[in-house]
Amino acid sequence: MATNGNQLETEEQFQEIITRYPTEQRYIMPIMHDLRNRYHYLPRKALEMAAAHLQVPLSQVYSMATFYKAFSLIPRGRVRLKTCDGTTCHIKGSQTIIEEVYKNLGIRPGETTPDREFSLETVNCIGACAIAPALIVNDKVYGKVTAASLKTIIREYGGRENE
């Protein structure tokens, strides 16, 4: 059985989330938000069950799931790294951070480590230009990130270095 953090991905769990909402098309988004909040991605089985529950074609649910960048169809890690790649962070070296993450963890933006511990994505400006380049780890913001401080941050979250 697949796990994500401490959350079991079982059909019972999916059902519990999905049936909080009545059978109406407009609840596709709230359900997908709830799934995302719990699992950090949208499990395929859950989308199929949601479509069946709401009596909406799966193609439409899938269409919406792929439209929004906030939703991912592939599992995210327990530790989710988001590097800001807005203009300021970009100039201040966000590409270096992305490169350093790859060196340390072997993942590129949009990827997850095979053990589902870490995942990386880039986001547009998070409004923290004063402390660029910025990195968000599971909703906690780190500023003025360097190659050295990135190593510390990764270690802080239980990551082993690749070197």
Place this chain on the structure above:
Amino acid sequence: MKMRIDGREIEVRSGETIMEAARRAGISIPALCYHEAFGGQGHCRMCMVEVQAGGVTRLVVSCTYPVTREVEVKTSTPAIEKIRRDIVTLLYKRAPDSDFMERLYHSYGCSDNTLHANLGERCIMCRLCVRACEEMGVSAIAAVSRGTDKRIATPYDEASPDCIGCGACADICPTGAIEVIEKGSRRVIWNKVFEMADCQRCGRPFATLAQLEYLESRLDRDVVKQRLCSNCRRKEVVGKVRRYNASLPFV
């Protein structure tokens, strides 16, 4: 209610779209995503027209713009022609493999440009296929992803359990972007293989078994009892009418 379109006065019902009223009056407005079976979708923007109402002139999408008061419409102005030319240019570059778009590109006199050509693509994202599939009551395909990556696909790009292989999507596609392979008694569409049923009269494979089963489950069984292709069904109806006429005493 009256509406003036290209100088002609025509009668409109309130709430009717400009496109519908124009077509009824025999005035054609170019469009790529419009089909009279579905009404306006407002995707392609080719049907932009100039509307003058209450002293204000603006450009609107005629296939979704309902006429609710007396308006004056121009279906072609230099500004509109430029919009159409730009749309055709962009769509041709998006779908350079489409003969249909190539013809439009030349007939609109689009100028050469350095835009990236999306080689091998034929789809112009008009979404008529999605609408056709929806009307069939199946909805196996939809627009997936966003922006320049947007495309029409089945969920997870796999053979959809919902697809009945009817081919309505490929049939309505203006650019032939949907691949249908027919070989012997098999049809392959959207990564799914279907067995075909033969016409009871001429023996030609004419529909997928899945499609017939679907129709039988939704319609009165008698309607689809006879498995005939469209040609043979027409002949059958003609024969019936003829026999009926012959049975009438005064003909």
